[in-house]
Amino acid sequence: MRALRIVGERQVIVREKPDPRPGPNEVVIRMQASAICGSDLHAYRHPRPADLEGDLVPGHEPSGIIVEIGRDVRGWSPGDRVLVYFRRTCGECWYCRSGHRNVCVNRRASYGVGADGSDAEYMAVEAASLMRLPDDFSFLDGAVMACQAGTAYYPLSRLGVSGRDILVVSGLGPVGLLATMFGQAMGARIVGIDPSPGRRVLAQRLGAHETLDPTVGPVGEQLRALYPDGADKLIETSGSNAAHAAIGDLLKPLGQAAIVGLGSADFRIPLMQLVHRQLVLFGTSIYPDTQVPEIWEFLRRHRLSLADVVTHVLPLDEGPEAFRIADSATAGKVCFRFD
Ligand SMILES: [Zn+2]
Ligand SMILES: [Zn+2]
Incomplete structure (x- = not known):
């Protein structure tokens, strides 16, 4: 072969x-x-x-x-x-x-x-x-489900994303794009962040309401120009040090973030922000297979x-x-x- x-x-x-x-x-x-x-x-x-x-x-x-x-x-x-x-x-x-x-x-x-x-x-x-x-899904759907769809959906379910949330999707590679697609179907207001103009356009097509370019200035400031209080929830998919360092600045007090991206071995977030804003951060690693039937059904229901x-x-x-x-x-x- x-x-x-x-x-x-x-x-x-x-x-x-x-x-x-x-x-x-x-x-x-x-x-x-x-x-x-x-x-x-x-x-x-x-x-x-x-x-x-x-x-x-x-x-x-x-x-x-x-x-x-x-x-x-x-x-x-x-x-x-x-x-x-x-x-x-x-x-x-x-x-x-x-x-x-x-x-x-x-x-x-x-x-x-x-x-x-x-x-x-x-x-x-x-x-x-x-x-x-399932018969109503293609092999291409199957390949995307095998790793990335679950990797995006599972943390959003752990975050309990809903229509009450402003959700920041940090990194708009395939996992971030899927998180954008799922997050908007869950009702959240999506703000995507990525340095690639092409990926920001893709995210907008998949339901991101706004996108930010981290190369033009601090993303926390850009977000607060749109939403003065910051975001309720965040999913970090890029793995970049700069993206980690910005998490505390993007979230509201009591905000929650799921960390998916594995890019750098170091993870640094300003401790003062973490403690004083009582932020909740958790790591998340792929998905449990028991959730897959729910994801297929979610895709059918929302025609995704x-x-x-x-x-x-x-x-x-x-x-x-x-x-x-x-x-x-x-x-x-x-x-x-x-x-
Ligand atoms: Zn994978
Ligand atoms: Zn085991």
Whole structure:
């Protein structure tokens, strides 16, 4: 089969690799869509190729059709349309059993990080990682749901976003664009922040009421020119130090922020603002799979299309170009199709 491989700093190749066979508890899926994630770019931008996984297939946003079933797999058949929960969890710890699989304490290497991922024509997947793709959604929808839609929706649900809120979406990459789409459907007034003019236009199309450019001046001042009290809630998706430092200045007293973006290892926010304004900040890491049926239903009810955040769909053979576009931080979601 054809598969991508990251071979050095900002270097992706397309190569041949043997087709995977299913283990006893695995299925093999034929990929129909696979999307590039901001977290794939961490490996892509890595300065030391020696630290990259040897023969690993990148990609953890798979959507496809089951073509082969392992001996002990029950409940799945060839032809089933599926997406994959890429974080490999134990299914037995308290977190897995109480609907918080995303914070399993016995995690193994995720697909696309330590186990072969989805930027390939075929992928072997444990049956416990499969999620059914409803018939009324496309494979492209499935790939966006596999990582980013849940990563955007789950923190908004934890924030309890509603029509009473001014919600700042910090960073308008794919997760920020999805948070914009979901947040406006939840009724919030959305203010998006991103240095890319193209991404600000995309956010406006998806329902952002206002957008701010952080390169023209402090975003807190820009926000208070529109809303003198500041924002009720904020979702931080960019991972940038400057965005973190601005959180306290954007929020009202008692404001709440969900931190999603992983860009820099340091997280700094002025302590005086945190304490005196009694701000609530929490981290959030992907999503629990138990929430996915709710998200599909939310999309139906509000007539939203996850594919609206996809700006580029390329064949796998154009892997190097697809990564270059995603790395430019000016596009929406970049996806692979498999003809
Ligand atoms: Zn992802
Ligand atoms: Zn677990």
